[in-house]
Amino acid sequence: MRFYNTMSNKIEEFETIEKGKVKMYVCGPTVYNYIHLGNARPIIVFDTLARYFKYRGYDVTYIQNFTDVDDKIIKRANEEGISVKEVTEKYIKGFFEDIEPLNISDDIVRPKVTENMPEIIEIIKKLIDEGFAYEKDGNVFFEVKKFEEYGNLSNQKIDELEIGARVDIMEEKNNPLDFALWKRKKEGEPYWDSPWGQGRPGWHIECSAMAKKYLGDTFDIHGGGQDLVFPHHENEIAQSRCAYHGNFANYWLHNGFIQVNGDKMSKSLGNFFLLREILGKFPGNVVRLFILGTHYRKPINFSMDNMEDSRKTLKNIVTSMNNFSEIIEKFSGKGSHEGEVSDNTGNNSTNEFKEKVNELDKKFMEAMDEDMNTPQALAVIFDQIKETKKFSVNISNGEEAEALNYSYNSLRKKLEEVLGIMLFMEDENKNFKNNDKLTGNLIELLIKLRADARKEKNFKLSDEIRDNLKELGIEIQDNKDGVHNTTVNIIIDTAMSPRFNAFMRSIQEKFGINVINSRTVGIETALLLQEKLDSGEIIVLAGDRTPSEHTQRAVLLPFLGGDIALPYLSLIHI
Helix, strand or coil: EEECCCCCCCEEECCCCCCCEEEEEECECCCCCCCCCHHHHHHHHHHHHHHHHHHCCCCCEEECCCCCCCHHHHHHHHHHHHHHHHHHHHHHHHHHHHHHHHHHCCEEEEEEEHHHHHHHHHHHHHHCCCEEEEECCCEECCEEEEHHCCCCCCCHHHHHCCCCCCCCCCCCCCCCCCEEEEEEECCCCCCECCCCEEEEHHHHHHHHHHHHHCCCCCEEEEEEEEEHHHHHHHHHHHHHHHCCCCCCEEEEECCCCEEEEEEECCCCCCCCHHHHHHHHHHHHHHHHHHHHHHCCCCCCCCCCHHHHHHHHHHHHHHHHHHHHHHHHHHHCCCCCCCCCCCCCCHHHHHHHHHHHHHHHHHHHHHHHCCCCHHHHHHHHHHHHHHCCCHHCCCCCCHHHHHHHHHHHHHHHHHHHCCCCCCCCHHHHHHHHHHHHHHHHHHHHHHHHHHHHHHHHHHHHHHHHHHHHHHHHCCCEECCCCCEECEEEEECCCCCCCCCHHHHHHHHHHHCCEEEEEECCHHHHHHHHHHHHHHHCEEEEEEECCCCCCHHHEEEEEECEEEEEEEEEHCCCCC
């Protein structure tokens, strides 16, 4: 197993401190508002990592804190005219409401800052005793220049650091880079007694104290969002290593941002979506699939279209799994011949299929072992569904059904236990499947009625039916021969082809063309494209021809019995 360690800026072999045990700390939310989709990403990412460790047989201790005293919380309390405790209780309750649909494991330990004040005061006292912190007028500061390794995590040198927006400038400091460990009491703020007077802790010291309390001087993994690398995690390292002289965390893992139109999703930019807003439109499983469809270190571009793609992909997965379940149930208790119990010896085809499943299980683990590559792991799952579909077509006895069940259980374990994508296989989805079929039949009936109306030259009724179908998301086009409802999907890098895009826009509505930006096509849409093909839609990969003298910049693909050279740039994003 290997992970990208932010501290070393490279992928490293993962070795636990204690054999068979993983200790992990991930920074949790500051509870002054409902969490947004960007907050949800580390929650899903590190829950998946913990799940995978358990899948591989590790005993996992996972700590994710609540920051329930902070400047932002105090500000929100003043705005709402309620106490700090009322604010934090409100948003902690909201947090659990929001993550419930995401299928987050319930064995995560979630300490609160306010419940760990003695531990916080203890580490501050130790830092003062060791000469790494100083007190001035009831405030206590960490002296950054006393820690020579400061900046190693964020790849910055102390002398070159600029004072950023999150560096708190106070006159009492010896140096502007020094940061607060304890803040003296201010009017109207919550406070605790300490050796330096009444006050409250700084943000950074809280995580150091709680990590120490629950995981010890040194633990395996510290995780969080990319935005926490500096100053928060940098400061945690400085505090903890100076107080207890251990390594603090051996591996530092950070997830990338969620972007909207190329900008980081954040409250400060005003472009964020509350998780509960998204969950009002999409099930938690869809959100989870959307997050895991991109490698955790890479940015994700959020859009409603991308969420819809994830919804369709999940629907395909669930439909396939339901079909497998029905076939297994049909042949339950039957052997090679009806009524005969299988001896489980298996024939060549079933044995080969089981071996293929075992190989796919291995590929799944290889993907997850390589820095938790969930997109590649999902690709393996899609391949397994495809292979299982092929095998399921000709099942005629219980022995073959047992082999199908073998793959079904393998898929379910990977999807539910590891990726946390729950498959509601029972009545709910069967009803959904039946309703989906009924909806399709009704749409076909409406299209037929419209065609009849056009034949009778009842254009008013024809237009009404067309408009009603459009409201349902069904667009139909008419040609001289009648209704044309076959969609042509053209995949192209829209950033590279402005002239082609303009031409497509001019004919798009008339001919039922759907342009798909190749930069948005990922592994998670593979099943969606297959569904389009299965339903009779056309998939076109648009790309210029490449002259024979430039084949080194091309990819050779089979086409009409031969090979055709397509430019590398046309395919790189697909």
